[in-house]
Amino acid sequence: MKLQQGWLTDIRQVPSPHFNQRPSDESPSLLVIHNISLPPGEFGGPWIDRLFTGTLPPDAHPYFADIAHLQVAAHCLIRRDGEIVQYVSFDDRAWHAGVSCYQGRENCNDFSIGIELEGTDELPYTDAQYQALAAVTQLLLQHYPITPSRITGHSDIAPTRKSDPGPAFDWPHYQQLLAQTSF
Ligand SMILES: [Zn+2]
Numbered sequence: 001m002k003l004q005q006g007w008l009t010d011i012r013q014v015p016s017p018h019f020n021q022r023p024s025d026e027s028p029s030l031l032v033i034h035n036i037s038l039p040p041g042e043f044g045g046p047w048i049d050r051l052f053t054g055t056l057p058p059d060a061h062p063y064f065a066d067i068a069h070l071q072v073a074a075h076c077l078i079r080r081d082g083e084i085v086q087y088v089s090f091d092d093r094a095w096h097a098g099v100s101c102y103q104g105r106e107n108c109n110d111f112s113i114g115i116e117l118e119g120t121d122e123l124p125y126t127d128a129q130y131q132a133l134a135a136v137t138q139l140l141l142q143h144y145p146i147t148p149s150r151i152t153g154h155s156d157i158a159p160t161r162k163s164d165p166g167p168a169f170d171w172p173h174y175q176q177l178l179a180q181t182s183f
Contacts, residue, residue: 001084001135001136001139002139003090003139003143005089005091006089006090006091006092007086007089007090008076008084008086008136008139011083011084011085011086012083012084012085012086013085013086013087014049014052014053014085014086014087015053015087015088016052016053016054016073016087016088016094017053017054017071018052018053018054018071018072018073018087018088018094018095019073019088019089019092019093019094019095020092020093021092021093022091022092022093022110022111023093023110025091026110026111027144027145028090028111028112028113028140028144028145028146029111029112029144029145029146029150030102030108030111030112030113030146030150030151030152031112031113031115031137031140031146031150031151031152032096032097032108032112032113032114032115032152032153032154032157033115033117033133033151033152033153033154033164033165033169034074034096034114034115034116034117034153034154034164034165035116035117035118035119035120035121035164035165035166035169036048036074036077036116036117036118036119036164037118037119037120038051038056038061038063038064039061039063039064040063040120041120043079043080043118043119044079044080047060047061047064048077048085048116048118049085049087051067051068051070051072052072052073052074052077052087053073053087054071056068071095072095072096072098073087073088073094073095073096074087074088074094074096074114074115074116075087075088075089075090075094075096075113075114075115076113076114076115076116076136077115077116077117077118078115078116078117078118078129078132078133078136079118079129080118080119080126080128080129081126081128082126082128082129082131082132083132084132084136090113090140090143090144093109093110094109094113094114095109096109096112096114096116096154097109097112097114097154097157097158098158098161098162099158099161100154100157100158101157101158102152102156102157108157113140113144113146114154115133115136117129117133117165117169119165119166119168120166120168121163121164121165121166121167121168122166122167122168123168124168124170125165125168125169125170130170130173130174130177131177133174133177134174134177134178137151137178138178141178148175148178153165153169
């Protein structure tokens with residue numbers, strides 16, 4: 001796996017329209033970890049791709065009616081089996097964080113990369129997910145002005161609105177993998 005024009009190679013690319021240019025072509029300096037599952041608590045299925053590409057059918061599940069209109073996408077998704085899907089070039093501004101603030105600076109989408117883990121706040125993430133997340137993170141650390149101390153959770157930058165990646169996300173384990181692995 002490599003990076004070319006902000007896209008990971010050798011993974012599944014599903015281009016989303018839910019992005020625009022970063023202001024002044026700013027280089028991303030923050031990594032935001034999220035979780036998502038659609039419907040909530042269910043894994044597999046095409047619905048995350050459909051939401052992030054603006055094609056979620058509102059009537060396919062009762063939960064979808066409320067979210068189908070949202071124009072959202074993360075840069076990447078890591079599925080339960082470790083599969084990596086990319087929706088937006090890391091060089092572009094994906095619409096993942098919403099109203100947010102990191103160390104006094106608002107609008108984190110301007111200067112961050114968003115990675116979703118397929119999961120819930122309470123259920124442990126899989127080893128395959130940690131391995132894939134560490135591999136992607138290593139590439140990002142090499143290519144962008146992100147440092148290990150500038151990796152945060154969605155709940156940290158939008159604490160009144162968001163709880164992901166939740167208590168299930170094992171930050172020490174992730175940091176240990178980052179310290180050990182090099183790709
Ligand atoms: Zn989130």
